[in-house]
Structure formats: structure tokens, C-alpha cells
């Protein structure tokens with residue numbers, strides 16, 4: 677892992693201690709995340725049977741014809757996504773990718789921003805053991821970080837999506853730094869984690885974005901291939917199907933934005949994923 681750090685005096689708000697913290701955190705998996713819940717591996721046969729029964733009952737409760745498929749064991753070593761040529765910003769920057777380089781029939785659910793805080797969604801994630809990741813923007817999430825602490829306690833990693841959701845390419849490097857590092861500090865304070873993934877709002881970024889993201893502790897910048905809504909999946913491929921390693925984007929939205937609760941979005945995701953023979957897996961177990 678390359679450690680980079682630009683001259684600290686060029687940025688007024690950085691202290692030497694902060695700079696040291698950035699150096700120490702860069703390249704380390706500093707986020708303490710509870711164990712994934714998606715796998716039944718390691719359970720005794722009786723435990724597996726009861727777990728399957730519970731999952732079947734939960735599927736019925738949440739209006740699913742079939743329980744979600746369990747993901748295969750994640751790779752022993754983390755994969756190294758490469759920035760595709762269409763997005764290339766130079767070999768020395770952290771990777772930007774919309775699909776994880778795996779051949780497993782897994783896809784990854786990522787939910788952004790943090791506006792709607794629906795407690796039924798927590799219940800659904802817990803009962804159906806849904807692997808997912810949350811990319812939080814302070815401006816949306818701040819009204820109730822307790823909600824996201826509860827989500828994190830269910831095994832959902834919390835990652836960085838800036839303080840105020842700006843279009844990063846319109847900001848100076850210093851402003852971008854404050855957006856990313858500022859949200860690292862907030863999430864450390866509120867959730868107790870220091871994220872290592874950064875998703876730029878709207879998927880827009882430039883070279884400075886990737887440089888500051890790495891300085892703030894991110895080692896990769898995942899984008900997405902699909903976007904999920906309560907009533908439809910927008911596919912990234914012409915064949916309108918999932919492909920191994922696809923990343924699904926959705927949002928903490930609800931009736932105000934969608935005219936439907938977020939649980940309907942999750943139901944649609946689980947239906948489509950399962951119907952195509954895929955399992956949801958946790959992005960952080962792969963990258």
C-alpha cells in the first residue's frame with residue numbers, strides 16, 4: 677500500500693497530529709465491523725436447520741417467495757479491483773470501480789446518504805440477514821446517528837460519502853479534503869469507525885478527489901452498476917441482468933422521495949437477486 681501525503685503546510689486546517697493519524701490509518705483496515713451474518717458456515721447441522729427455518733419464516737413475513745441465497749465464503753485474500761480504462765485516472769491513485777473482480781454469483785448492496793431512518797428496515801435487514809454497506813453523508817444522517825449505530829451493530833459497515841454531498845469536481849482540493857476527512861472524523865465520533873471506502877456523490881470525481889480520499893484513509897472508491905428503487909432495478913448492462921461482482925446502489929429514502937418505504941426497495945432487490953440465482957455478499961469481505 678502506497679502511503680502518500682502532500683505537504684501539510686499547504687492546508688491550513690491540518691495539524692501535525694492529524695497528518696500523523698492519516699499516515700497511520702492509510703492502508704490499514706481501521707474500521708471495526710461486526711462479523712458478517714450472511715454465512716451459515718461453522719454452525720452445527722441442527723443450528724443450520726433452525727437457521728434455515730428462521731430464514732424461511734422471515735422471507736414469508738417480508739413477502740418473499742423464496743429466502744435469499746447464502747453467499748459462498750468470501751475470498752481468503754482481499755481482491756484488488758482495478759480502475760477500468762474508461763475511468764482511468766493514473767496508476768498511482770486508489771482504484772475506482774463499479775464491479776468487483778469475482779466469478780462468484782454474488783452482488784453487493786450499497787445504500788447511500790441517510791435521509792430516511794425506517795426502523796422496519798433494520799428489522800428486515802436483521803431477520804433476513806442482509807449483507808449490505810452504508811455510505812453516509814453527514815447532512816442526511818446527522819439527525820439520528822443512533823439509527824446508523826443500530827444498523828452497524830447488525831453487521832453493516834459504515835463508509836464515507838462526504839459531509840454535505842457536493843459535486844466534488846466543482847471544489848478545490850482543500851475543500852474536497854475537508855468534505856472527506858471531515859466525514860471520517862464525524863463517523864469515527866458517531867459510529868466508532870474510520871471508513872476505508874469512499875464513494876463520491878453522483879459518482880463524480882477528479883484526481884484531487886482520489887488523492888484526498890487516500891489521504892483521509894480510503895483505499896478504494898466503489899461506484900455502482902445497478903440502481904435499485906422500490907418499483908424497479910435499473911441495470912447497468914444491456915441484457916438487464918446481474919453479472920458477478922455487480923454493485924447495486926440505493927438510498928436511505930422513503931415515502932417522501934419514492935412514494936414507498938425503503939423496505940419495498942429491499943424486497944425488490946432480494947427478489948431480483950434471488951430469482952437470477954445470485955446471493956448478496958458484503959463488499960468489505962471482497963475488497
Ligand SMILES: [Zn+2]
Pocket residue numbers: 788789813837841877878
Ligand atoms: Zn449520494
